Amino acid sequence: MKVKILCRNPDDYVRETKNDIQRVPRNYDPALHPFEVPREYTRALNAIKLDRIFAKPFVASLDGHRDGVHCLAKHFKSLSTIISGACNGELKVWNLMNRQCVRTLQAHTGFVRGLCSRFCGTSFFSVGDDKTIKQWKMESPSLEEQEQPIHTILGKTYLLASCASDRSIVLYDIRQATPLKKVIMDLRTNAICWNPLEAFMFTGANEDYNLYTFDMRDLDSPIMVHMDHVSAVLDVDYSPTGKEFVSASFDKSIRIFPASKGHSREVYHTKRMQHVMCVKWSADNKYILCGSDEMNIRLWKANASEKLGVLAPREKASLNYNQKLKEKFQHHPHIKRIARHRHLPKMIYNQSKELRIMREARRRKEQNRRKHSKPGSVPLVSEKKKHIVAVVN
Amino acid sequence: MAGRMEQQGQEKGLSSDLLCFGMEEEDLFQTEHILTASEDENDSDDERKHQKLLEAIGSLGDKKKKKLAERTEASLQVSEFTVSSEGANEKIELSDLLGTIKPSASSLKSVKKQLKIFEKTNQTLDLPVSKQQHEKIERTLAYEKTSKEVTKWNHTVAQNRKAEQLKFPLNEEPLTVKPMEERMAGWKARTPLEQEIFNLLHKNKQPLISPVLTAREQASLRAMSLQEAQERRAELQKARVLQSYYEARAKRAKRIKSKKFHKVMRRVWQKEILKQFEDLRKTNPEAALEELNKMEQTRMEERMTLRHQNSGKWAKSKVIMAKYDTEARNAIQKQLEKNKMLTTKVLVPSEGEDEVEAEMDRGDIVPDFVNNIETNKVANPWMLGRLSTDAKSSEVQEGEIATPVKVDVNEESDEGEKLSEDEALLQAFEERRRIRKERDGELAGSSIIVDQSKAEENVKSFDGEKKSTVPDNQGEKEEHLEEDLNEFNHLFQKFIQSKSKNLKKTRRKNKKVRTEKNKEGATVSEEREEPILDEQLERRRTMEEYETLGQDEGIDVGAASTLDTPQIIGNAVESANKSNPKAEVKKKQLINPKNVLMVTSKSIESPLVPTAIREENEEQEDQRMVIQEAFASDDVIDDFIKDKKRQIDAAKPKDIDLTLPGWGEWGGKGLKPSAKKRRRFRIKAAPPLPRKDQHLPNVIISEKRDISVAEHQVNQLPFPFSHQSQFEKSICAPIGKTWNTERATHKLTMPKIVTKMGTIIEPISEEDLLQNEKSMMAKVRRNPHKHRKVQQKKPFH
Secondary structure, three states: OOOOOOOOOHHHHOOOOOOOOOOOOOOOOHHHOOOHHHHHHHHHHHHHHHHHHOOOOEEEEEEOOOOOEEEEEEOOOOOOEEEEEEOOOEEEEEEOOOOEEEEEEEOOOOOEEEEEEOOOOOEEEEEEOOOOEEEEEOOOOOOOOOOOOOOOEOOOOOEEEEEEOOOEEEEEEOOOOOEEEEEEEOOOEEEEEEOOOOOOEEEEEEOOOEEEEEEOOEOOOOOEEEEOOOOOEEEEEEOOOOOEEEEEEOOOOEEEEEOOOOOOOEEEOOOOOOOEEEEEEOOOOOEEEEEEOOOEEEEEEOOOOOOOOOOOHHHHHHHHHHHHHHHHOOOOHHHHHHHHOOOOOHHHHHHHHHHHHHHHHHHHHHHHHHHOOOOOOOOOOOHHHHOEEEEEO | OHHHHHHHHHHHOOOHHHHHHHHHHHHHHHHHHHHHHHHHHHOOOOHHHHHHHHHHHHHHOHHHHHHHHHOOOOOOOOOOOOOOOOOOOOOOOHHHHHHHOOOOOHHHHHHHHHHHHHHHHOOOOOOOOOHHHHHHHHHHHHHHHHHHHHHHHHHHHHHHHHOOOEEOOOOOOOOOOOOHHHHHOOOOOOOHHHHHHHHHHHHOOOOOOOOOOOHHHHHHHHHOOHHHHHHHHHHHHHHHHHHHHHHHHHHHHHHOOOHHHHHHHHHHHHHHHHHHHHHHHHHOHHHHHHHHHHHHHHHHHHHHHOOOOOOOHHHHHHHHHHOOOHHHHHHHHHHHHHHHHHHOOOOOOOOOOOHHHHHHOHHHHOOHHHHHHHHHHHHOHHHHHHHHHHHHHHHHHHOOOHHHHHHHHHHHHHHOOOOOHHHHHHHHHHHHHHHHHHHHHHOOOOOOOOOHHHHHHHHHHHOOOOOOOOOOOHHHHHHHHHHHHHHHHHHHHHHHHHOOHHHHHHHHHHHHHHHHHHHHHHHHHHHHHOOOOOOHHHHHHHHHHHHHHHHHHOHHHHHHHHHHHHHHHHHHHHHHHHOOHHHHHHHHHHHHHHHHHHHHHHHHHOOHHHHHHHHHHHHHOHHHHHHHHHOOOOOHHHHHHHHHHHHHHHHOOOOEEOOOOOOOOOOOOOOOOOHHHHHHOEEOOOOOOOOOOOOOOOOOOOOOOOHHHHOOOOOOOOOOOOOHHHHHHHHHOOOOOOOOOHHHHHHHOOOOEEOOOOOOOOOOOHHHHHHHHHHHHHHHHHOOOOHHHHHHHOOOO
16 A cells, blocks of 8 residues: 655755755746846845945055155065155065065165066165166165166066156067157156056056056057046056056046046045055055055055955855946946945045036037138047157157 | 278178278378368478379379369269269269279279179169168067067957956966876885885886886776776666666556556557557568568467457356446457457558558558557547647637537437447447458458458448447546537527527527437447547547647548548538528528627727828828828828827726636636626726827827836946847846856856955966967867857866
8 A cells, every 4th residue: 555645855955064054945936036127226226335335445554654655566476565665765665464664775865766576576676866776685685786777667578668758658679679669648658557468558647637558559549548537647557457457646546447448437535645656556456555745655455345354155145246236237327326426535526627627618619610610620639649749660 | 992992892792881981981081182282382391292292192093183173063972983973863883983993903803703793783782771760660670570479469368358257366277186197206215114115016016107007907998998998887887777777667567457557558569569560661671571471370360269259258258247347348349359450451562662652551551450559549548638628729719610510429429328338239249240250251362451440330320220339438428518518508609699589599490400410420420430439539539639730640640630521521511412501501600700700890990090080180281191192101190090099008007807716616627707706806997197198199198207217217228238128138137046046146146357365466478378379279179169168258277
């Protein structure tokens, strides 16, 4: 005889260990879970709000310099080490973990104009206003040797670009004796950074408040003009992923730009931060360092609302989900509005407003001029081409 | 000077440098000469000496002096060798140069020779470019070279840009267990224990470093690769599993006691065999012939022994029992059937026949039991369960021809109560036996297959009294009957609603007449096809199914339909022959109601309203007319009006029906909740608010827009999307855990960039590029067609 009974297999509902997540039987029938779009929309709205609520990017300030910080350099092998050079010729080596100065050197008389560390991480070079380049060991007291002073920014292994005060960007190949090409722009380019993932792209920070991204094969017009700053841009550095870069400006703020977008996604400023002279993106893509006129080095988070420290898997999953939701609904007006909202100091706010008005006026004037002159005599010049004076072979 | 020139010429082979150099030298000479002239004027004492010197110098080269005199003329190009191109565009010929060389200088002969040879080739060299120019050219070349070099990154950059996910650090090697050889490479036995072990290993000739295999193991490896071995093992395993599975199934099937099940199984099996036979016939006709012979053998045996005839002991007892027991009756039926099956002669296909032909008239070649199987298959309860619904729907669709026949059959079967079924059965037995005896006598040696059942039925149809030889399950029959009646009534009710009572009466009369008339036809149809009387009702239904599903089932169905069609036609012909006008009228009426409904609804809907409004419009404005003429073919206005009407209808609030069928009363198929209930649980919609475009005939103002919602909505198509529907789709697809499985969600919410905490991300380097290329090549080699997709997903592994 057969006896039919209700039976349940414990394997279906009992977890193996206490640490396992409870198995939840789910029915994915869409009829049972209606209103998916409105529900996800609400979640996205919440996510974006939380994102703004938790946006507290400032991590730490390193003080110790006795003059404005003029340049920064990353250690290529150690995440927690940075080197900074000040306007009084002082060099400091910092440990970011402890937020302490490890070593102080009086390297030059006058400004420290440039700093860079070697790829091996054993030593670093400094360039000063006293017409010397000095090489320093990373650890202990120094060994010095002297050469001709040049202001250079190291880029890829062979290719080199320099920006000079005659408003030009010059490309070099160090395997060849001659420079390759020169672009002359409206105003001086203050700094250049190569994209670490895209070998032929570089971005220049210009005096005319803009940044220009070039493809080195086509220097006639920049690929992208990044505009948001309201004063001269003094420094630029790419994130190690090559997707974004950070720029430091004379307008007392730093901005983060997506490499392929014309406007910034983030602006950082504090009341006490003065003109930002130099900026660096840390090699683990998590932090941004900026050195400013008022003698401090500041440490910021690259993602303002990111939680520091280790994330539990579920936490990570929910963050990913929120991120995707934000992306998905980014065009919806409410979400867009919240996501874009930033607080700005009065100075920058007014300045940007003024700039906008000026730009608009200029545009209008040009339009009128075009309207009242012979067709073709006032050509339409794109924003990209406008700022390039000449390209010299 | 000449010597130097010679040197130059020898060294560089009269390259462009020669000319350059020459010009410099010439300048030097010139200044010297001018100096001497001034001296000459100032110092009178040494004048004589000077004069001599000058003469001596002058005697050195006469020509030079001449040329010097000429030099006072302004000349662009002044040559050391006193040659100058006189005009602006004249070139210096080689002959001019040669002229300056003294014929006496023997050392210059070789140079002369060279020059002559050079003259013959007649090639002139370009002027060397200036230093600035030169550098500029170098720079451009260098730039071009570098930019070309940089383009090698193009692919990698593009890959990285479009990658769904980038994991930093890129190209990180996954953690793996390193092979033994690598571990062993830089290691030596030091401790005594280790040394001892190594000694042992050495003694056994165990190889220590790459590959860690003994000779025997290697040999075995060579004999069969690992993959092969695995495949073979998997095959064996699969075979074993299959075998055990089949065994278990056979065991289980064997234990099942249900006769019906076994019957069905047997039929399936028979069908299988038949199929095999068919295949065999196609592939190997000789083997098929043998099979046929075997069948013939069994037939002969059967005919000799008459084993399945009702002459046996068991059969006789059953016949007696049959009077009281339906099961016994069925058993006898079955046996008779089997007998018939065994004794039917199989037609041997002629050798020369084409295979195609053979297929075409398979009905002839295939032994009779094939047909039986088919019909039985339909009667099979499982199949019925599936197909009955289809049958019903097909009935509804078919309408005219099918329904009356069925109804008639039912009624006829009702009427067939007169004859007791048992008697009928017995009579049937006797009848059959008699016929068989006769036929055996007649057709003993004939090679033509005679469909016995058909013959029987024919015989039966001749004597009209034995109609209802239907030993049915009473319950079943009644059920079907009820259903059919229901349907029939339903049809008529519809009809009644639309038509007057007179017609109804006439129809009833007609119906009676028709049912009586069709009785005979129906009985014919019943008895013609089936030997198994059980499944009679069902079978007919399946026939109808066949009619509708016909094309799918192929030859079997073809046979069935050929059986069917004449019967139906016959019915029609009968009715026509009897020329009953009323019946015809009724038929028409049966068709009509639907049509009428359709027509009226159409007439209400479309043409009336638009025309009226159009006329108004025409009266209003002449311009309208012009436009209308212009777009006469488009019929824009009409479309617009229709559109508006549609929109108004769509915007109207609908009633909400909250009735729960089966709540407080019986529910089920074909049952509807009562009207009272429906009325009670219907929430009537409020009348719609007056539309804004109520009095504006030429405007549609959409009332859909909700301001409170609108502020949450996107009002411009965002950039990457090219069409609205695209964007909508992207929004509509949910990505959360609530709607997707865990894995899908994980995939959907995958972040674009993944970094590892505390690791330095190095800038991309030459090695990355190389690795990337290598991995790509490898992937291409492995699976060329999949390559692109894979690349997109994981560009760096």
